[in-house]
Structure formats: structure tokens, C-alpha cells
Amino acid sequence: MSWLHTWGGLSVGWLLYFMFITGTAGYFVSEIDYWMQPEMPHLNESAEHGQLLLLAEQHLSRKAPTAKSWRIYLPSERERTLKVRWQDGDGRHKDILHPVSGDVVNVRDTGGGGQLYGMHYRLHYMPRTVAFIITSLCGMFMLIALITGIVIHKKIFIDFFTFRPGKKQRSWLDMHNILSVLPLPFHLMITYSGLIFLMFTTMPAVFIASYGVEEEGQQRFRSELRSTPIPIKATGNRMSLTSLPELLEKAEGSWGQGNVSRVSIEHPGDSQARITLQKRRVDQVSDEQKLIYHGVSGQLLSAVDEVGTSASKSFYALMIRLHIGEFAGTVLRWLYFLSGLMGAGMIATGMVLWANKRRTKADKSGHASKGLILAEHLNVGTITGLPIAIAAYFLANRLIPLGLENRAEWEVNILFITWASMLVYPAFISKFKQVLAAIWVQQLTLASMLYLMLPVINMITTNKHLGVSLLTADWVRAGFDVSMLIIGLCFGVAAFKMQLKKQSAKSQGTAKGAQQTVPTMLAKDVSP
Amino acid sequence: MILLSFALLFMGFAGLSLAMKRHYPQLQPIMEKNSQQRSKQVIIAIRLLAYSCLLTGLFFCINSQGISIGFVFWLGLLTLAALLQAMLLSYRPRWVFGFGLMLLGCTLFSVI
Numbered sequence: 001m002s003w004l005h006t007w008g009g010l011s012v013g014w015l016l017y018f019m020f021i022t023g024t025a026g027y028f029v030s031e032i033d034y035w036m037q038p039e040m041p042h043l044n045e046s047a048e049h050g051q052l053l054l055l056a057e058q059h060l061s062r063k064a065p066t067a068k069s070w071r072i073y074l075p076s077e078r079e080r081t082l083k084v085r086w087q088d089g090d091g092r093h094k095d096i097l098h099p100v101s102g103d104v105v106n107v108r109d110t111g112g113g114g115q116l117y118g119m120h121y122r123l124h125y126m127p128r129t130v131a132f133i134i135t136s137l138c139g140m141f142m143l144i145a146l147i148t149g150i151v152i153h154k155k156i157f158i159d160f161f162t163f164r165p166g167k168k169q170r171s172w173l174d175m176h177n178i179l180s181v182l183p184l185p186f187h188l189m190i191t192y193s194g195l196i197f198l199m200f201t202t203m204p205a206v207f208i209a210s211y212g213v214e215e216e217g218q219q220r221f222r223s224e225l226r227s228t229p230i231p232i233k234a235t236g237n238r239m240s241l242t243s244l245p246e247l248l249e250k251a252e253g254s255w256g257q258g259n260v261s262r263v264s265i266e267h268p269g270d271s272q273a274r275i276t277l278q279k280r281r282v283d284q285v286s287d288e289q290k291l292i293y294h295g296v297s298g299q300l301l302s303a304v305d306e307v308g309t310s311a312s313k314s315f316y317a318l319m320i321r322l323h324i325g326e327f328a329g330t331v332l333r334w335l336y337f338l339s340g341l342m343g344a345g346m347i348a349t350g351m352v353l354w355a356n357k358r359r360t361k362a363d364k365s366g367h368a369s370k371g372l373i374l375a376e377h378l379n380v381g382t383i384t385g386l387p388i389a390i391a392a393y394f395l396a397n398r399l400i401p402l403g404l405e406n407r408a409e410w411e412v413n414i415l416f417i418t419w420a421s422m423l424v425y426p427a428f429i430s431k432f433k434q435v436l437a438a439i440w441v442q443q444l445t446l447a448s449m450l451y452l453m454l455p456v457i458n459m460i461t462t463n464k465h466l467g468v469s470l471l472t473a474d475w476v477r478a479g480f481d482v483s484m485l486i487i488g489l490c491f492g493v494a495a496f497k498m499q500l501k502k503q504s505a506k507s508q509g510t511a512k513g514a515q516q517t518v519p520t521m522l523a524k525d526v527s528p
Numbered sequence: 529m530i531l532l533s534f535a536l537l538f539m540g541f542a543g544l545s546l547a548m549k550r551h552y553p554q555l556q557p558i559m560e561k562n563s564q565q566r567s568k569q570v571i572i573a574i575r576l577l578a579y580s581c582l583l584t585g586l587f588f589c590i591n592s593q594g595i596s597i598g599f600v601f602w603l604g605l606l607t608l609a610a611l612l613q614a615m616l617l618s619y620r621p622r623w624v625f626g627f628g629l630m631l632l633g634c635t636l637f638s639v640i
Binding site: 158160161162163164165178183185186322327328331332335336338339342 | 597
């Protein structure tokens, strides 16, 4: 069991760390989007929803009269703009509209928070299916590591609150335990539901057995899974759409004012057009309701009410929604974020524990294996390198010229280039294990500087900086900048403390002191 | 309501650690000096009280957030409360009860 925990965890640990960090950032996806689009106005008001639907419809019929489908996203507490998406022969498109005037808001080309968060399951630079299989495998290893971890941790309750700082390996194990045990319900939920999320990619045989491999059966499966009716075919007869505000009024009559989140229109302008209104899901963890109308006559075709329809589907939906945490308000969102960070910390401490244990042995025998050196390099290059890369991603958002082609893609390229250089850099420098501690200090310092720089660069490049956002009560942007400052300070404190430990180890002058490895130093610095 | 439930959870965990062999000496200076040996009954009583604090916390979460979100909220708050408790025990054990009382005070204040 112990063996399985150690090696299962180690083999995919760095990728899992990446998944946990980017996934955790996803709990603030809208907030990050908003910060990464400084052109977006700070909005407190919006027109009536019926009015907004008219504005959106006008815009769409001007811009995409022959699209296959339209989608209109009505403003909510978190996303205050009116968003429209449409799909035509060239693919998918998106516009952001001002929720009062209906004018297009021109924002910079950016991947935003969605890109950052999407990487935690679709990775990057590879086809989706491949990425899904890789992340699913990681998820399975994670689940195994969690369960074996519970089994081999003999004193869960006795050690529940135990953290003994300054005791080298002991401290790391304590911290690893605390970060694993305290948010254990979250860890199990997020890992299991993550696997459930991708189960149709990883275990296609199960549904193929009942629905067959042909496209028709697949379509029926998807339609039943998502409670969406089977797609219709356009007839080609042009007829004008029924009044959207009227449908909205009908739906709000049964769901309550402002409770329609999305209106989708299939084949707008066709005589067989179909309109789906979706209920906003904020009040419950598990429930999905839709009203489907005929697009020309406005007749109700069907009402989808997922509540209690099928036990397995409800469970699936529950898992998905628990994973995404869309229902969470501000406080719960921060709690989710905290648990996610603790998960990343659990993985990081686990990796450091592994390397630290072997380093102690290697120092005694005077021979360090290649695997150990590799793990030490990957540790420093990922545990501090990835946060550096994410800071670089945010900086790239502000610094890449606005007119650059494929700008959004370059933001991501910069993230990965930075991470890769953080990974490769220690390989060139650290010929001696003594230097490793210095590399930790350097990278922690770099991370600290980059995060502290973010609000400053924001101030230079935009007019949505702290000075403005605080005065105009633009709390989301201000919150982002302040969070970056806090993260920067944390990295700064870590770098400073590690520098102190490094110096004290040196000044002891003994061979033992000089050889003291990074993890033992860091152990004392996990908290002030 | 969330603050109240958080205060209850924190006090619950404080109680649980008070009933533990390892943490009792850390918290002891603020308890009676001569109560070195605690009887089994006292420990059980503290534990019961602590667990009922945790459950009351759950009640208030569900009461204010509905059953599904309330339960998720409770688990999230449990994590935060236990983390705080662990860090205080490691670095500032004497602050534990002061902190708990402060939380309860804040709750009272926000209610008024």
C-alpha cells in the first residue's frame, strides 16, 4: 500500500499539481476573465431582460442571420454583460454586448480565465481526446493515492491537528497529512467527480453497448444525457421568429423574475426554429430545468425537469455541479479555492517528501541516483515554476501588443515557455546539490517579484488599476490586484526565510550544514 | 449565520483538541492548574459538547443555505476551522480559546 501510494503519487504528481493549480484558478474564472479584459466597463446596472433579448436578437440577426444556432446569455450577479454566441459554417463566434445600450464591447483577444482553467482537463497543444485520457489517468492515480493514503495513515484522528514545525522530515509529513486530511471530503469529491466528468471518453464501451456506434445512436445518447432534444434539420423556409420577450415572460411566470439564464435558438429564421430557455441554477446543487418552444408559433414543445427523473442522471449531474461549484456564492467560492490550494499543497509536499527522504540516504552513501536528481529538478521547476508561469500569463495579457495575430494563443505560449524555462534552468545550473537551495530562493524571489509587479504593470498599461478600481468600487478588479499582491508577499516571505536558513546552514560551516537540503529548510518555513 | 456556524465549528474543534492527550498540555495553562488528571467522564463530556457544536454548526449551515449547499458549506467551513485550529495549536496554542471567543463575539455583534 505504502509502495503504491509513493510511486503512484510520484509518477503523475507534477501533472496533478498543474491540474490542481489551474483547476483551482477556475473557481474565479469569471473574475479572471473580467480582469483580463480591461476594456470591459464596470457595470452596476442592466436593462430589463426582455429588452436585452430584443437587443441581442437585433445584433444577431444583423451579424449572423443564417447561423445554425444562436445563444444569448443574460447577465447575472457574476457576469454582468450580455453575451451572444453563434455557430455558422465557419465555426463558433462570440460577442459581448453592453447590457444597457446593446453596443458591442470590443475586448482584447485573450484566453482569459477560461483558457487557464480549461487547461486542467484539456491540457494544451494536443487533441482533446488525448488530453482527456491523460487527465483521466492522472485522476485515477490520484484516487488510488488518496485511498491508499487513508489506509497507510494510521493515526488520522490522533494526528488530526498535528503540525510540528522545525523537525525536518517529520514536519513535511505532518504538513502533508494536514493538507490531505482536513479537506479530504473535497479531495475525494473533486477527484471522483473529475473522473465521472470524463467517463464517456474513458469508458465509451459502456454506453456504446446500449446505444451503438452509429451517429444516430450517439446523438440519441447525447440528447438523453444532456436533456436536449435531438437536433432538428432546417427546412429552408424563412419565417420570422416569435417574440422572445413574450417567451421570457412566460418562463419567468413559473420560475420567477430574472431566473432565465440562457436562451438558445436553433435555426433562427427557419420555419422549424426551436427556442430553449434554461433556468438559472443557483438555488440548488442539483437541478436542471428547461422550456422548449417552437420558434415560429411560440408553442410549448416540451418542459424538461431533470429533478428526480433518473437516479443515475441526477447523480451524474450532482457530481458535475459539485465539481464546478457554479452554485457557490462568494464565501463558499473562497472555501472551494482554499481546498483546491490545499490539494496542490498536498501534492507538492508529497513530492518534496519523496525527494527529501532519498536525499538524506544519498547524502549518507554519497551517491545520488539520476531519478532523485531529476525529481529534485522537476520539483523546483514545477512547484515554483508553474506559479511563475501563471504570473507570466497575466503579464502577457497586459504586455503583448493588442494587434498581434493569434494574441490569445501567444498568451498561452508564454505560459508554457516560462514554465519550460523554469524546468530547464535548474538542469543547467545545479551541477552540485548545494546549489539547489539557491535555485529555490531564486525562483521564489522571481515569483514574488512577478506577482508584485502585476498591479504595477496594470497601472501603467490600463486605466483599470487599483487607484481607479478602489475609487469606483470595482471590487472584482481591485480584489484581483490585491490578491496578486498578497500572493507576491507570500512568495517573498518564503524566499526570505529560505535565504535565512541557507545562510545559517552555511555559517555553521560543517559538512552537514552545507549539505542541508532544500526541503529540510523549507520545512521550517511552511508557516511563519 | 455562516459566521455563527464557523464560530461553533472552531469551538467544536477546540473542544476536540482539548480532549486529546497530545494537545491538552498545550491548552492547559489557561485551564485550571491542578486539573492535571482529568477523569474519563470529563473527557467524554468535552467530546460530546464538541461534537454537538459541530452538528449545531451543520444545522445553522443548512438552516441558512438549504440542505444541499448548506452541507457543502459545512464541509468547507470544517476544513477552514480545522486548518486554523491546527496552525494555532502549532504556533499560538494559547490563542485558541481567545480566538474562539472572539469569533463568538463577532457573531453576537453581527446579530445585534
